[in-house]
Amino acid sequence: MLKKRVIARIDVKNEYVIKGIHLEGLRKIGDPNQMAIEYYQQGIDEIIFMDAVAAYYDRNNLSHIIKKACVNVFVPITVGGGIRTIEDIQEALNSGADKVAINTQAVRNKQFIDNAAKIFGSQCIVASIVAKNISVGKWEAYTDNGREPTGLDVMAWAKEVEQLGAGEIMVTSIDRDGTKKGFDIELNTQVADSVSIPVIASGGAGCKLDVVNLMKNLSLDAVALGSVLHYKHEKIFYIKKALTHNHVRVRF
Amino acid sequence: MKAKIAIIDYGMGNIKSIASAIENVGAIPILSKSTEAILSSDGVILPGVGAFKHGMNRLKAAGLIEIINEYCKTNKPLLGICLGMQMLFSESEEFGSTKGLGLISGPVCKLETNDGSKEKLPHISWNEINFYNRESTDAILSGINDGDDMYFVHSFAAVPDNNDEILAVADYGGKFFCAAVKKNNIYGCQFHPEKSGEIGLIILKNFVNISVSYK
Amino acid sequence: MNDQLEAYYGLPNSVKFCKKCVISNQRPNSTVEFKNEIKEKKKVISFTDEDICSACNYHDEKETGINWVEREEKLKELLSRFKSKDGSYDVIVPGSGGKDSAFTSHILKYKYGMNPLTVTWAPHLYTDIGWKNFQNWMHVGGHDNILYTPNGKLHRLMTKFAFHNLLHPFQPFIVGQRIIGPAIAKKFGVKLVMYGENQAEYGNAIEENENPIMNMDFFSVDDSLKMLFGGKTMQSYIDDHGFSKIDFAPYIAPLKEDLINAGVEVHYLGYYLKWDPQECYYYAVENTGFEANTVRTEGSFSKYSSIDDKIDPFHYFTTLIKFGIGRATYDASQEVRNDKITREEAIYLVRKYDAEFPNKYFKEFLHYIDTSEKEFWATIDKFRSPHIWNKKDDAWELRHTISGEGCDD
Numbered sequence: 001m002l003k004k005r006v007i008a009r010i011d012v013k014n015e016y017v018i019k020g021i022h023l024e025g026l027r028k029i030g031d032p033n034q035m036a037i038e039y040y041q042q043g044i045d046e047i048i049f050m051d052a053v054a055a056y057y058d059r060n061n062l063s064h065i066i067k068k069a070c071v072n073v074f075v076p077i078t079v080g081g082g083i084r085t086i087e088d089i090q091e092a093l094n095s096g097a098d099k100v101a102i103n104t105q106a107v108r109n110k111q112f113i114d115n116a117a118k119i120f121g122s123q124c125i126v127a128s129i130v131a132k133n134i135s136v137g138k139w140e141a142y143t144d145n146g147r148e149p150t151g152l153d154v155m156a157w158a159k160e161v162e163q164l165g166a167g168e169i170m171v172t173s174i175d176r177d178g179t180k181k182g183f184d185i186e187l188n189t190q191v192a193d194s195v196s197i198p199v200i201a202s203g204g205a206g207c208k209l210d211v212v213n214l215m216k217n218l219s220l221d222a223v224a225l226g227s228v229l230h231y232k233h234e235k236i237f238y239i240k241k242a243l244t245h246n247h248v249r250v251r252f
Numbered sequence: 253m254k255a256k257i258a259i260i261d262y263g264m265g266n267i268k269s270i271a272s273a274i275e276n277v278g279a280i281p282i283l284s285k286s287t288e289a290i291l292s293s294d295g296v297i298l299p300g301v302g303a304f305k306h307g308m309n310r311l312k313a314a315g316l317i318e319i320i321n322e323y324c325k326t327n328k329p330l331l332g333i334c335l336g337m338q339m340l341f342s343e344s345e346e347f348g349s350t351k352g353l354g355l356i357s358g359p360v361c362k363l364e365t366n367d368g369s370k371e372k373l374p375h376i377s378w379n380e381i382n383f384y385n386r387e388s389t390d391a392i393l394s395g396i397n398d399g400d401d402m403y404f405v406h407s408f409a410a411v412p413d414n415n416d417e418i419l420a421v422a423d424y425g426g427k428f429f430c431a432a433v434k435k436n437n438i439y440g441c442q443f444h445p446e447k448s449g450e451i452g453l454i455i456l457k458n459f460v461n462i463s464v465s466y467k
Numbered sequence: 468m469n470d471q472l473e474a475y476y477g478l479p480n481s482v483k484f485c486k487k488c489v490i491s492n493q494r495p496n497s498t499v500e501f502k503n504e505i506k507e508k509k510k511v512i513s514f515t516d517e518d519i520c521s522a523c524n525y526h527d528e529k530e531t532g533i534n535w536v537e538r539e540e541k542l543k544e545l546l547s548r549f550k551s552k553d554g555s556y557d558v559i560v561p562g563s564g565g566k567d568s569a570f571t572s573h574i575l576k577y578k579y580g581m582n583p584l585t586v587t588w589a590p591h592l593y594t595d596i597g598w599k600n601f602q603n604w605m606h607v608g609g610h611d612n613i614l615y616t617p618n619g620k621l622h623r624l625m626t627k628f629a630f631h632n633l634l635h636p637f638q639p640f641i642v643g644q645r646i647i648g649p650a651i652a653k654k655f656g657v658k659l660v661m662y663g664e665n666q667a668e669y670g671n672a673i674e675e676n677e678n679p680i681m682n683m684d685f686f687s688v689d690d691s692l693k694m695l696f697g698g699k700t701m702q703s704y705i706d707d708h709g710f711s712k713i714d715f716a717p718y719i720a721p722l723k724e725d726l727i728n729a730g731v732e733v734h735y736l737g738y739y740l741k742w743d744p745q746e747c748y749y750y751a752v753e754n755t756g757f758e759a760n761t762v763r764t765e766g767s768f769s770k771y772s773s774i775d776d777k778i779d780p781f782h783y784f785t786t787l788i789k790f791g792i793g794r795a796t797y798d799a800s801q802e803v804r805n806d807k808i809t810r811e812e813a814i815y816l817v818r819k820y821d822a823e824f825p826n827k828y829f830k831e832f833l834h835y836i837d838t839s840e841k842e843f844w845a846t847i848d849k850f851r852s853p854h855i856w857n858k859k860d861d862a863w864e865l866r867h868t869i870s871g872e873g874c875d876d
Contacts, residue, residue, distance in 0.1 A: 002375075002378075002423075002424070003379060004377075021752045022759050024748070024759040024771055026807045043449075056816060056819075067268075071275075072272075074448070075448075076405075076447045095268065096266065096268040098266055120301075121301060121303055122374060123374045123376060124302075147770065149761065174761070179752070196373070250378075251401035
């Protein structure tokens with residue numbers, strides 16, 4: 001029986017874990033490797049490292065973090081932020097990442113996902129879509145870690161990245177990120193219903209009930225958690241327990 | 253003395269993670285594609301992430317097909333992981349028909365689901381494995397419980413001609429597919445033991461133990 | 468070569484950049500705005516012999532040289548002197564509902580138990596996000612507010628003159644903004660006015676950092692008719708443009724003696740609590756419904772700093788023209804000091820964004836100051852100091868940039 005995945009999303013700037021609100025702000029809250037090991041030991045299913053300022057500086061700076069992480073963390077690791085070239089992807093995978101998340105470069109050059117999927121396989125490529133609600137039922141995709149609007153409708157873009165060969169989609173709600181006010185369930189379920197590849201929802205969890213309310217929508221495959229874990233509002237075990245009680249199957 | 257486990261480096265596969273995991277369970281990982289390193293190790297892992305055709309082409313270009321065949325004659329253990337497991341088989345239907353190593357008989361086919369199931373491809377998730385031949389649950393699965401979750405990421409799966417060679421299966425969209433195989437000294441895991449947490453590490457530890465027992 | 472180039476506004480002839488942050492020695496200090504005229508020699512941020520700016524020095528002092536526990540005690544003592552016993556307002560908090568004033572008003576009310584009346588000197592042209600944050604400040608943050616909007620006819624005219632005569636379109640705005648706090652305090656019989664951060668954070672005179680009380684000269688004047696707006700006296704607006712003294716009521720500062728007699732004191736919260744603008748952002752989001760903008764501000768990388776006025780980007784564009792430094796330089800310098808980004812990262816950001824022209828509200832700005840595009844650029848070019856700008860063919864280039872890519876670097 002397939003399990004839904006509970007993923008820890010760790011935003012990194014240089015040596016620190018940082019956590020913003022609405023993807024803005026660089027408050028330092030910890031050490032990325034320590035956090036990854038802690039979450040692994042507590043039963044997390046996957047880790048996503050995002051280079052939070054890569055877009056500013058046009059670089060992905062996480063190789064040293066990945067190399068350290070995969071020595072002690074034996075669940076899948078995804079790395080994203082500033083992935084611009086095939087070489088960047090190779091470097092990330094060589095450092096120990098299992099998947100890469102791509103946003104800005106995919107919008108700038110649609111062929112990038114297509115090429116990357118052909119070389120590395122779709123299962124390595126996570127299309128990261130950062131979404132801002134612009135009117136009822138409509139969201140616009142943003143690049144550069146939520147800084148630059150693209151004019152792209154999120155649902156249409158989601159379908160397109162699937163066509164281009166992405167193996168998964170991670171949707172981040174700018175409106176909910178860091179607010180701990182709950183997920184944008186409408187956004188996440190619509191994306192999940194629009195595509196036939198797995199979808200990871202990100203942005204907004206403040207308590208385990210938020211996670212339950214989201215994952216009860218079984219079209220979603222995974223949920224990525226940030227503030228709720230980093231600020232220790234909830235423990236992974238209890239989140240998973242709550243999910244199980246609500247008939248969402250997870251790994252223990 | 254620690255076992256030496258060669259991890260075949262042919263440019264595809266998350267060898268770093270596997271190496272870390274092998275180290276973690278007390279063996280020495282050797283990342284290589286040289287005949288010397290492979291033949292002199294106590295156990296060999298064939299990793300793989302990506303397309304079957306691509307993988308086979310790379311093995312061929314590096315002269316590894318012959319080396320692997322020669323290694324298997326020594327009766328030392330070989331473990332194929334994910335694409336590595338698939339390449340052990342006769343052929344795959346991914347992107348047209350491509351020949352595999354043919355060490356285990358059977359095709360590699362796209363995952364199918366029961367009609368009406370809404371499962372997505374690729375199959376990226378933690379999923380339960382169930383032992384298939386209970387009586388012959390091998391040393392490689394020692395310490396693993398029936399129903400334990402492993403991490404899968406694939407769209408294709410091997411279909412062994414001989415059911416006796418199936419060690420474990422998993423359910424995808426209401427249909428079972430082969431999750432682990434064994435034929436003599438050749439093992440395969442469709443899932444990634446190096447990414448399946450502590451339970452996955454147990455499997456790798458078992459493999460190391462099997463390698464040691466051949467020393 | 469620089470010695471031969473004229474430096475306008477009495478700015479230092481040789482352009483230097485701070486070795487710790489990215490500000491240049493051309494950055495002017497805050498002035499008494501209603502005395503601001505074009506011939507005035509600008510006082511600028513001071514640099515040590517090792518080329519460290521005073522703002523960075525102040526920051527180091529903040530980190531290690533100040534006992535913040537003691538300072539907080541001082542704050543509590545101060546507040547206890549003014550706390551009302553009958554439920555009336557006991558502190559005026561001037562601001563826009565942006566992160567700094569949101570933090571100030573909310574913490575005074577909900578942590579320290581004061582009863583603030585917030586006062587807003589209206590932006591020239593509200594942005595949507597600015598209005599939303601302003602409303603949330605009251606309705607989510609839980610505050611009372613007076614929004615004071617000055618007569619647009621006069622305000623626009625003064626802004627126009629300020630742009631053309633001083634290349635400082637915000638000058639009239641700042642005059643009113645500084646006055647509103649003490650003026651409303653006097654009107655309501657409230658004695659304490661509390662601003663957020665001290666401008667010393669950004670390099671104003673060191674002496675000011677030692678002093679919690681704002682210099683009275685900033686907002687009180689003895690003969691109002693001599694006050695300067697856009698480089699013209701109040702008298703000249705009355706004589707030449709048909710206004711009367713009564714139109715200037717919002718800009719006329721209370722008399723110094725009146726304020727002193729009324730017991731009005733103006734303090735900076737940044738003297739008492741260790742100030743971190745980014746932490747103010749987090750606080751404001753969590754407590755007053757503040758939202759960052761969806762897009763970054765033109766000329767910078769920031770999404771939450773000063774986002775309520777459509778004219779604001781033009782203030783920074785004029786600093787780029789006059790002093791060679793734009794918004795990204797200001798924002799990045801602050802973030803380096805507060806340890807959010809490294810100096811290398813700051814340089815990268817300045818390089819990427821500093822010279823970006825604020826296109827989004829350009830037409831609205833031109834309309835606001837009743838100026839054509841041609842007139843706009845003619846004025847802009849008049850203010851380019853030769854020691855900062857070089858004209859090559861038809862284009863202007865900076866002589867010195869933080870990344871060492873100026874034509875004279």
